[in-house]
Amino acid sequence: MTSKTVGIIGGTGWLGRALAEALLDSQFIAPQHLLISNRSGVTAFEPGVRLLADNQQLVDESDIVVLSIRPEQFRELRINARGRQVISLMAGVSAAAIGLATGAQAVVRAMPNAAVEIRQSFTPWCSNVSLDEQEALWIQGLFECVGSADAVPDEACVDYLSALSGTGPALPAMLQLALTRQAVAAGIPPDIAQRAAQGVVVGGGHMLARHDPQQLIDSLLAYRGVTAAALQSMVDDEFESLVGRAVEAGAQVARRGM
Numbered sequence: 001m002t003s004k005t006v007g008i009i010g011g012t013g014w015l016g017r018a019l020a021e022a023l024l025d026s027q028f029i030a031p032q033h034l035l036i037s038n039r040s041g042v043t044a045f046e047p048g049v050r051l052l053a054d055n056q057q058l059v060d061e062s063d064i065v066v067l068s069i070r071p072e073q074f075r076e077l078r079i080n081a082r083g084r085q086v087i088s089l090m091a092g093v094s095a096a097a098i099g100l101a102t103g104a105q106a107v108v109r110a111m112p113n114a115a116v117e118i119r120q121s122f123t124p125w126c127s128n129v130s131l132d133e134q135e136a137l138w139i140q141g142l143f144e145c146v147g148s149a150d151a152v153p154d155e156a157c158v159d160y161l162s163a164l165s166g167t168g169p170a171l172p173a174m175l176q177l178a179l180t181r182q183a184v185a186a187g188i189p190p191d192i193a194q195r196a197a198q199g200v201v202v203g204g205g206h207m208l209a210r211h212d213p214q215q216l217i218d219s220l221l222a223y224r225g226v227t228a229a230a231l232q233s234m235v236d237d238e239f240e241s242l243v244g245r246a247v248e249a250g251a252q253v254a255r256r257g258m
């Protein structure tokens, strides 16, 4: 269990709350070492976790400050975090911009996704200053409370991955909806179309947790039948380029900010 005090600005939001709850449940941190702030005063954490209305007080009482607010909310945030380590979960806000606005020299940028909710996020992260082994293990351990994590070489990786893994369930959700709508358009009853498409995305996801995707595809292509025809159509329509362009469009926003 860490002896550091962690303050999460925005710790009652989607990401912030899930992270806070996971840190407590996995006993990464004790309640008395966790501080949360928001503007509304609404909270529902276990006894011992303090909710503060004053972000500067949170910073002053924390060793590590996690920024889990939206980029547009960050523009209004006024804190002096000089001497503190800041961990930002914000998409599209560079470590340099965070340093400039907060005075913090050591900034980690991390990009979890909405699967923090079920503790199955993948979280790439990088630091703008070199960390010793203990510090790096600490950051890695923090994010492993909500899934898996990897240190990545630089912020460019974080920006690209914001649009890949950061989008979490968005891309599979889009696939599920497309499969559902196309099935309905082909005359399949809507509730059955919905169940069929969900089975593909959710059941397929579970299988992919255990199998290599190329091996799965090769096994199904070997039938030279239905799946082969469907996949060939995707190849002919440049599915991979479509995916590449989609991720690139997101990554561009992550690079330039919003």
Ligand SMILES: NC(=O)C1=CN([C@@H]2O[C@H](COP(=O)(O)OP(=O)(O)OC[C@H]3O[C@@H](n4cnc5c(N)ncnc54)[C@H](OP(=O)(O)O)[C@@H]3O)[C@@H](O)[C@H]2O)C=CC1
Binding pocket: 009, 010, 011, 012, 013, 014, 015, 016, 037, 038, 039, 040, 041, 042, 055, 068, 069, 070, 071, 073, 076, 077, 089, 090, 091, 111, 112, 113, 114, 166, 167, 168
């Ligand atoms: N959700 C996602 O899937 C992902 C989100 N991100 C990034 O994570 C960040 C947070 O996103 P998310 O959790 O979804 O957002 P939410 O809107 O769910 O949470 C934002 C939280 O910040 C609080 N807040 C806003 N302004 C302030 C302030 N000035 N001081 C203190 N607290 C404040 C809000 O509470 P109140 O209104 O009470 O102040 C709320 O609890 C974003 O920057 C986003 O880019 C990254 C990857 C995935």
Ligand SMILES: O=C(O)[C@@H]1CCC=N1
Binding pocket: 091, 162, 163, 166, 167, 168
């Ligand atoms: O879409 C966004 O801007 C945030 C960051 C990545 C996922 N959600």
